[in-house]
Amino acid sequence: MIEFRNISKVYKMGEVEFVALKGVFITVQKGDFISIMGPSGSGKSTLMNIIGCLDTPTEGSYYLEGKNVSGLTFDQLSTIRNRKVGFVFQNFNLLPYASAYENIELPMLFNGKKGAERKARVNELLEMVGLAPWAKHRPTEMSGGQQQRVAIARALAMDPPI
Template sequence: MIEFRNISKVYKMGEVEFVALKGVFITVRQGEFLSIMGPSGSGKSTLMNIIGCLDTPTEGFYYLEGENVAGLTFDQLSTIRNRKVGFVFQNFNLLPYATAYENIELPMLFNGKKAGARRQRVSELLEMVGLSPWARHRPTEMSGGQQQRVAIARALAMDPPIILADEPTGNLDSKSGHEIMEIFSRLWKGGRTILMVTHDPAIAAFSQSTIRLLDGAVQQDGAAT
């Protein structure tokens, strides 16, 4: 499903070079639930950005469902982000002036889905995350947990096989965090591949396996404790 072969990422800031990832090999099979742990600055976010096709590696090969992503243009990567990957962010990243409904609809606006199909899909998703009565509310009128559920619904809008979650519970209290993790577990059992960055071992415990990053390299690849 996801295969990293010797992926490196180097940021150049003037004369200074910053190596975010050095020679990373990762393989994620379909239907796997993987947590990525590590201290800040260890390259977790860069790894996630590359997997999610927001960023491109400086070196190495990245195969997504068997396709080499490295040589694609920005717009081709946009299509991949739209169809194959759903992002869930720590700070939700919802459009503040748009309603829950409009936020969930957003990914579908970029590939010409018919209005009827969009409406049906949005109500399905609202139902699924238990927010049907909140369709017309804006993010500012919702709790953090509710906002994150809207974000998950948005990530699922195009029914992507892969969900990428970057500290999805980082801004939430433990109760809301658990609710969110239960949704992820459900999605995983439904057959989706989930990659999640987290600090919290209790949250990582929901996943099947964990990898640890340190200074841009994979330290350990094993079962979750």
């Protein structure tokens, strides 16, 4: 399902180059559960950003479900990200002026889900993360733990395989 073949990522800042990943090979099959661990600055976030189609490798090939996504356009990566990847960001990236309900609903709006289907799925997810009573509350009215659960529910909204 996920395969990295000799993935490298180099960030350039003027004349300075920073190697975040070098020669990474990974194969993750459907149903596998993995953990990515390492010290600060070891490339964990870069690795996750490439897996999540938020960034592209400098070198190497990334195959997702057998398709090489390394050279795809921003729009193509965005489509894959919307349909295939559930991502919970470190800072959650919730829309501050949208309710918990609206934050969870957002990926479904982007993917053209019908109103009744969206409503049922959002309510199911709010129940799953224990936030049904908080559906109308904005992130600024919630604790950090509650915001994290909204972000988790949003990541699961499209039932992504990753």
